[in-house]
Amino acid sequence: GAGVSQSPSNKVTEKGKDVELRCDPISGHTALYWYRQSLGQGLEFLIYFQGNSAPDKSGLPSDRFSAERTGGSVSTLTIQRTQQEDSAVYLCASSLMGGGHTDTQYFGPGTRLTVL
Amino acid sequence: AQRVTQPEKLLSVFKGAPVELKCNYSYSGSPELFWYVQYSRQRLQLLLRHISRESIKGFTADLNKGETSFHLKKPFAQEEDSAMYYCALYSGAGSYQLTFGKGTKLSVIP
Numbered sequence: 453g454a455g456v457s458q459s460p461s462n463k464v465t466e467k468g469k470d471v472e473l474r475c476d477p478i479s480g481h482t483a484l485y486w487y488r489q490s491l492g493q494g495l496e497f498l499i500y501f502q503g504n505s506a507p508d509k510s511g512l513p514s515d516r517f518s519a520e521r522t523g524g525s526v527s528t529l530t531i532q533r534t535q536q537e538d539s540a541v542y543l544c545a546s547s548l549m550g551g552g553h554t555d556t557q558y559f560g561p562g563t564r565l566t567v568l
Numbered sequence: 569a570q571r572v573t574q575p576e577k578l579l580s581v582f583k584g585a586p587v588e589l590k591c592n593y594s595y596s597g598s599p600e601l602f603w604y605v606q607y608s609r610q611r612l613q614l615l616l617r618h619i620s621r622e623s624i625k626g627f628t629a630d631l632n633k634g635e636t637s638f639h640l641k642k643p644f645a646q647e648e649d650s651a652m653y654y655c656a657l658y659s660g661a662g663s664y665q666l667t668f669g670k671g672t673k674l675s676v677i678p
Binding site for chain 1 (some may be wrong): 613665
């Protein structure tokens with residue numbers, strides 16, 4: 453079946469503009485994660501959604517970042533007033549249960565964001 | 569706080585030679601460790617997890633709690649093994665995000 457999809461694949465924006473990144477998880481997966489991969493860095497956790505529970509936002513780097521997940525499926529990551537340091541690849545992952553070591557996270561292809 | 573360290577950014581080996589990708593972690597509890605791989609132009613995917621004690625594509629990894637290491641090994645490297653490899657840790661507490669190392673790029677020379 454279809455894997456995790458993300459759109460757009462590439463986004464170039466000007467400093468100060470807002471951007472929205474979209475993630476479609478695998479159907480039936482209750483857990484959804486956003487990570488950021490900056491140049492030369494590993495993946496940095498941003499936010500986690502599990503079912504109808506309140507999201508874990510502990511990884512969001514500033515209040516310019518927000519995310520929502522509508523109807524327990526599609527998620528949108530919004531970055532307001534983008535800065536050049538926001539340039540990175542944003543990865544979305546989903547898993548069946550969000551239950552730890554036995555629950556595999558499946559990653560999307562990522563959105564490459566470039567802030568000029 | 570947990571941390572994952574992969575000391576080598578780039579590792580080059582000849583085809584047929586043994587491979588060892590190093591991973592060290594810092595976590596006070598009992599961690600779960602994973603290796604993820606990203607081949608060129610493909611998405612990040614799970615390679616193996618220590619809890620399963622499995623061998624995938626000839627790769628194995630043993631969790632050494634004394635040395636806080638989870639090195640990835642393969643006895644004979646193949647060209648198709650060339651990729652980025654990421655070690656990741658799941659702390660088991662709070663939410664279920666993974667903590668990743670910065671990755672090692674493996675290049676297998678024909």
